[in-house]
Amino acid sequence: MNPTTARANFTEWRALLAENAYDADPHLRSLLAFHGREAHAEVLRPFGALVSTTLDDLARDTNRDENLPRLRRYDGQGHRTEGVEFHPGYHALGRAVYATGVMSAYREPGHETETLATMYLYSQNGEAGHACPLACTAGLIKILQAAPGDHGAWLERLYDPDYDTHFHGSQFLTEVQGGSDVGANAVVARPAGDGTWRITGEKWFCSVVDAHLFLVTARPDGSPEGTRGLGAFAVARTRPDGTPNGFAVRRLKYKLGTRSMASAEIDFDGAVAVPVGDFQRVVSVVLNTSRLYNALASAGLLQRAWREAAAYARTRHAFGRPVIGFPSAARIVAGIRTEAYAARGLSFALAALADRQATGGASEADAAAWRMLVNLNKYWTSIATTRAIRDAIEIFGGNGAIEEFTVLPRLLRDSIVCEAWEGSHNVLCAQVLRDARRLGLHEPMFAWLEALAGPHPRLTAARAAWAAVLARPDDEASLLIRDVADLLRPIAQAQALRAESRHPGSDPLLPAVIDHLLATTEPGWSALSDPNLATRIAALV
Secondary structure (H helix, E strand, C coil): CCHHHHHHHHHHHHHHHCCCCCCCCHHHHHHHHHCCCHHHHHHHHHHHHHHCCHHHHHHHHHCCHHHCCEEEEECCCCCEEEEEECCHHHHHHHHHHHCCCCCHHHHCCCCHHHHHHHHHHHCECECCCCHHHHHHHHHHHHHHHHCCCCCHHHHHHHHCCCCCCCCCEEEECECCCCCCCHHHCCCEEEECCCCCEEEEEEEEEEECCCCCEEEEEEEECCCCCCHHHCEEEEEECECCCCCECCEEEEEECCCCCCCCCCEEEEEEEEEEEEECCCHHHHHHHHHHHHHHHHHHHHHHHHHHHHHHHHHHHHHCEECCEEHHHCHHHHHHHHHHHHHHHHHHHHHHHHHHHHHHHHCCCCCHHHHHHHHHHHHHHHHHHHHHHHHHHHHHHHHHHHHHHCCCCCCHHHHHHHHHHHHHCCCCHHHHHHHHHHHHHHHCCHHHHHHHHHHHHCCCHHHHHHHHHHHHHHCCCHHHHHHHHHHHHHHHHHHHHHHHHHHHHCCCCCCCCHHHHHHHHHHHCCCCCCHHHCCCHHHHHHHHC
């Protein structure tokens, strides 16, 4: 093969990736039909065309070193603004995603599934500067909808589909001494005597620092230590005169991933704030919302990794044949595709359950199952995504390390951030262990999973393993909780896929995906003794 032919193959690979991301995803269409959201295709199909073309190009441009956000603390006349300057492509991306109505859907309860389907498509270009703001804004909307007082003016701006007049939301919880240990937070809130409060102190990690409205955790003066002494407050970015509302940005964070979205360190000094409800409820809502968004973002990254690897393996030739013709490469591509299906299936099942909770159609047991699984699912999807993107890079060989050749290096960095944000793996598993031991929430979780698609021996075995770990002393249980979480993962995902596969007109690839998922995760499985491995791989590629 000569260089001209090789470059022609590259052109063919890129043309395959330019196909509408919605039309190229039969499983997404199957899931929307299964969950009764087919009508959302009116939004997703045109948006999918943008995702694969215009937005792909913009995401690449805005993540280049020379185009990353910059802190601009003063305007040209010397007035303090604490502003952030973005590449024009960042705003073009924002206009496209908010124009879908992705946040205005929250005006009425019961539309999480549609919103997350849009998020999923968008995330196939990585975080791309706006996936994190979408999650933060969604969480803030839910808090203000339930908060005492009239927050209608803020909510209207948060719903606004016009990017240029829309309000972004953000959540500033993390402090340098605490991290996940929010009980160690020391930022202070003092009453001002007029129904508002004043916030003072340092926040260590503030993503979406350009947001118009911040959700801030602070400790009311004189309150006890630990999480029970904390409060939750909304802080507008500016005062009525347009000046910064008692805060200064120390610096922007130079991050591993999600680089075109601005994260910073902030000092508050008497910022005007409004209380928005009980701290425990507020944090639970925003974290669980973000964890579900994180899972769908991971699913989007997985889908893009599969599309990149599969298209490249079909069009790239080596040693006289397409790369996909090598069984070892086909096995990698089949594995990535299986993980993408698994992540989508359970994540959309949880989105649909969130909708039922929002509209009063879910029981207390359903809510308990959702609480457990939204934590586990974030862990499962994020860690699977990093592994799958690394596998996709292997398909590309040396080309996989070149950022101007493929998006995979950027997606890998973003996926590692998805692993760390909204609760690291150990933090999430520790939360699940506490919920199981103190509240017994694992029982409704297993009941819900069984109800999805009926009993299964793997589900029964996982349940027994959980019971055995929960019977151990605290330190032993903490040592083993990730092991039983990992044991549950494939069967929990398979249950969601099994339920979907029984729906008329579902994706015909589902049986092969389920078989491969369960076969390759069977305890003690060895490829050496799996006579059907090659047949399953052939079906999946």
